Amino acid sequence: MKRFITIKDIAKELNISVSTVSRALRDTYDVNKETRDKVLEIASRLNYKPNFNATGLAKRSSHNIAVILPFITNYYFSTVITGIQEVAYEKGYNIVLYVTNDSPERELNIINNLPITSLDGLLVSIASNSDSYEHFEEIIANETPIVFFDRVTNHLETSRVIQDDYNGAFEAVEHLIENGYTKIAHIAGPASLTFTQNRLKGYLAALEKHHLEVREEWIIHSGFSQKDGVEDASFLFTGENRPDAIFAVNDRKAIGAMTYLKSNGIKIGQEVGIVGFTNDPSSEIISPSLTTIAEPAFEIGRKSCELLLRHIEKKYFQPQEIVFPGKLIVRESSVKV
Amino acid sequence: MKRFITIKDIAKELNISVSTVSRALRDTYDVNKETRDKVLEIASRLNYKPNFNATGLAKRSSHNIAVILPFITNYYFSTVITGIQEVAYEKGYNIVLYVTNDSPERELNIINNLPITSLDGLLVSIASNSDSYEHFEEIIANETPIVFFDRVTNHLETSRVIQDDYNGAFEAVEHLIENGYTKIAHIAGPASLTFTQNRLKGYLAALEKHHLEVREEWIIHSGFSQKDGVEDASFLFTGENRPDAIFAVNDRKAIGAMTYLKSNGIKIGQEVGIVGFTNDPSSEIISPSLTTIAEPAFEIGRKSCELLLRHIEKKYFQPQEIVFPGKLIVRESSVKV
DNA sequence: AGTTTCTTCGAGAACGTTTTCGCTTTTTTT
DNA sequence: AAAAAAAGCGAAAACGTTCTCGAAGAAACT
Numbered sequence: 001m002k003r004f005i006t007i008k009d010i011a012k013e014l015n016i017s018v019s020t021v022s023r024a025l026r027d028t029y030d031v032n033k034e035t036r037d038k039v040l041e042i043a044s045r046l047n048y049k050p051n052f053n054a055t056g057l058a059k060r061s062s063h064n065i066a067v068i069l070p071f072i073t074n075y076y077f078s079t080v081i082t083g084i085q086e087v088a089y090e091k092g093y094n095i096v097l098y099v100t101n102d103s104p105e106r107e108l109n110i111i112n113n114l115p116i117t118s119l120d121g122l123l124v125s126i127a128s129n130s131d132s133y134e135h136f137e138e139i140i141a142n143e144t145p146i147v148f149f150d151r152v153t154n155h156l157e158t159s160r161v162i163q164d165d166y167n168g169a170f171e172a173v174e175h176l177i178e179n180g181y182t183k184i185a186h187i188a189g190p191a192s193l194t195f196t197q198n199r200l201k202g203y204l205a206a207l208e209k210h211h212l213e214v215r216e217e218w219i220i221h222s223g224f225s226q227k228d229g230v231e232d233a234s235f236l237f238t239g240e241n242r243p244d245a246i247f248a249v250n251d252r253k254a255i256g257a258m259t260y261l262k263s264n265g266i267k268i269g270q271e272v273g274i275v276g277f278t279n280d281p282s283s284e285i286i287s288p289s290l291t292t293i294a295e296p297a298f299e300i301g302r303k304s305c306e307l308l309l310r311h312i313e314k315k316y317f318q319p320q321e322i323v324f325p326g327k328l329i330v331r332e333s334s335v336k337v
Numbered sequence: 338m339k340r341f342i343t344i345k346d347i348a349k350e351l352n353i354s355v356s357t358v359s360r361a362l363r364d365t366y367d368v369n370k371e372t373r374d375k376v377l378e379i380a381s382r383l384n385y386k387p388n389f390n391a392t393g394l395a396k397r398s399s400h401n402i403a404v405i406l407p408f409i410t411n412y413y414f415s416t417v418i419t420g421i422q423e424v425a426y427e428k429g430y431n432i433v434l435y436v437t438n439d440s441p442e443r444e445l446n447i448i449n450n451l452p453i454t455s456l457d458g459l460l461v462s463i464a465s466n467s468d469s470y471e472h473f474e475e476i477i478a479n480e481t482p483i484v485f486f487d488r489v490t491n492h493l494e495t496s497r498v499i500q501d502d503y504n505g506a507f508e509a510v511e512h513l514i515e516n517g518y519t520k521i522a523h524i525a526g527p528a529s530l531t532f533t534q535n536r537l538k539g540y541l542a543a544l545e546k547h548h549l550e551v552r553e554e555w556i557i558h559s560g561f562s563q564k565d566g567v568e569d570a571s572f573l574f575t576g577e578n579r580p581d582a583i584f585a586v587n588d589r590k591a592i593g594a595m596t597y598l599k600s601n602g603i604k605i606g607q608e609v610g611i612v613g614f615t616n617d618p619s620s621e622i623i624s625p626s627l628t629t630i631a632e633p634a635f636e637i638g639r640k641s642c643e644l645l646l647r648h649i650e651k652k653y654f655q656p657q658e659i660v661f662p663g664k665l666i667v668r669e670s671s672v673k674v
Numbered sequence: 675a676g677t678t679t680c681t682t683c684g685a686g687a688a689c690g691t692t693t694t695c696g697c698t699t700t701t702t703t704t
Numbered sequence: 705a706a707a708a709a710a711a712g713c714g715a716a717a718a719c720g721t722t723c724t725c726g727a728a729g730a731a732a733c734t
Contacts, residue, residue, distance in 0.1 A: 004720095007721065017683070020683060022721065022722060035683090051454040052721095053389075053390045053394040054394055054454075054722085055722075056390035056455075057388070059721080059722065062390065063452075072415045073415040073419055078409045082410055085434065094435075097432045099422050117341055117388040143339045255622060259622075281563075282622050285619050286624075343689095355690090355692095356693080357713055357714075359691065359692060360693095360712095363692090368711090369712060372713090389691095391689070391690035391691035393691090396719085397719075
């Protein structure tokens with residue numbers, strides 16, 4: 001059976017009480033410097049490790065935060081986690097990771113089975129087709145703070161951090177227009193997600209500003225995968241009225257569309273312009289290279305975590321919305337020469 | 338202050354003792370079916386959530402496992418985590434994530450500050466230049482099981498799961514030879530890592546089998562990034578005695594090398610053959626597409642976690658080494674036509 | 675010298691469970 | 705019908721901390 005050195009062992013060793021040891025290990029006041037030094041010395045000699053279950057019980061707070069998101073196997077999310085992890089590490093928090101596989105059922109199941117009593121807060125990016133938010137409300141009611149990032153919801157009064165989807169999309173589409181494309185399609189994400197709605201709005205606004213017509217059949221909602229991109233492009237380029245440009249909701253779909261076009265002999269850039277969203281490293285590797293809107297994924301992770309920690313540490317802290325601007329990165333896929 | 342429903346609330350409600358409630362919530366024996374049903378009903382009505390700090394304290398086991406690895410922002414590691422997470426989810430374990438940024442100091446710091454008393458086990462892939470294993474030994478001495486994956490060490494008597502680096506490399510290089518390349522360079526990873534050693538051995542064995550000369554200057558050890566690949570290639574192709582093929586320790590370096598060759602007008606495949614390792618999705622996106630050895634990353638994650646859980650649950654379980662075979666995937670970068 | 679204030683510490687309860695032991699009551703065996 | 709075994713439950717200790725209270729002594733005032 002495992003057996004670790006406890007505060008009691010230290011107390012016995014020095015013939016003092018556990019309360020004193022406890023104080024010595026944390027505070028500096030209310031304990032004599034000498035005894036404190038002795039405690040610290042013994043503690044490190046015996047290689048004492050605090051029992052987090054016990055401290056968690058006694059203080060009603062562990063130093064754990066849950067991160068719940070759809071996937072981790074893509075550039076965006078893995079980079080966000082890296083950012084989160086960076087500030088968690090600095091501040092001595094542990095990250096408990098849950099991945100929903102973008103399934104609402106699994107998300108629900110995870111939330112319901114969360115070790116909520118040993119979690120100080122939650123960082124979440126919701127699944128595509130979540131339609132109910134009760135499970136989150138319940139957690140909020142229990143005074144466990146939540147910060148949403150990227151995939152947020154307006155149904156809940158919490159802090160959130162996102163990129164500027166509307167303006168990013170607007171800029172992307174305007175860039176296509178300025179480069180002489182006029183028949184611009186949008187291959188979008190699942191309609192339920194706030195950020196696909198915002199990117200769609202940005203797309204529409206840019207068309208409107210430049211007096212270009214909006215065609216229903218040029219707006220396709222589907223999933224986020226490369227395969228979805230292939231299918232959407234195949235749909236767009238088999239009928240009549242083919243577009244001459246595509247704005248994709250993310251780089252993976254853009255890349256899917258590119259592979260479709262390439263294998264059908266359509267010249268990217270020259271004949272059909274393409275712009276993605278994210279700045280996935282693949283967008284630089286593919287040829288022609290992909291124009292895209294870069295998202296500050298790492299910073300979004302950092303900021304989300306900082307915000308959550310503020311909520312955890314200060315008691316009443318007004319929910320905030322933080323919006324990061326995107327940045328247009330022009331490459332080969334959106335220019336005609 | 339947060340306040341959750343406890344076992345005591347249920348006991349009070351039903352006028353029975355907490356011990357009975359505790360039993361009812363877990364076992365089926367030693368408690369009448371009727372009272373058990375009543376307890377379960379009240380528990381779900383009050384929305385009772387067990388306090389994991391308390392159970393952890395009382396049972397000396399949380400249901401947490403730590404995952405410690407260098408990065409998560411690449412295909413291989415993020416897929417491994419997804420596999421780990423899959424079985425952890427099935428079995429009701431939580432994953433506590435730590436990323437070392439491939440820094441030995443940070444790794445050490447993380448290990449030393451681990452909430453070890455509330456961790457049932459560890460899954461780790463070590464940092465590149467870790468030279469000391471004492472911190473791991475200490476954990477093992479405390480009877481907390483560790484399973485290493487991918488980046489393992491021979492200094493410790495623990496279970497480990499890896500891919501067959503030797504044979505994968507052998508196959509990759511033999512494939513190049515069979516396709517008519519004779520001057521094959523190897524851009525390798527940091528020399529300290531077991532798996533780069535094994536891939537190097539596989540490379541050497543293939544050369545030897547086919548009586549090709551080994552040239553020291555064609556073997557370069559550096560980091561794992563795309564940038565390292567660029568630099569290694571630039572080194573290989575600026576001097577005299579240029580190779581006509583490259584076997585890269587991973588796909589990112591292979592891709593780096595490809596970008597260098599492409600921008601220098603060297604025809605990949607025709608003039609210089611390239612094979613990578615991993616089967617990163619980028620290897621299919623880049624053109625020409627990259628021949629590679631596919632690693633079963635997801636399965637490695639699953640298996641590592643299963644093994645760890647076995648160690649946690651059975652007491653004395655002989656350390657095992659599990660080796661997954663790789664699979665050669667032939668694409669355009671390694672054929673001369 | 676007497677009073678007040680600080681400083682340092684210990685006793686013991688509390689956090690929410692599990693677990694051991696033993697006591698009733700019921701059921702089974704003879 | 706008596707004896708033995710089993711079933712169901714409660715009291716209380718334990719897990720390793722933190723925290724509140726108060727006591728003892730030292731230091732600082734009058």
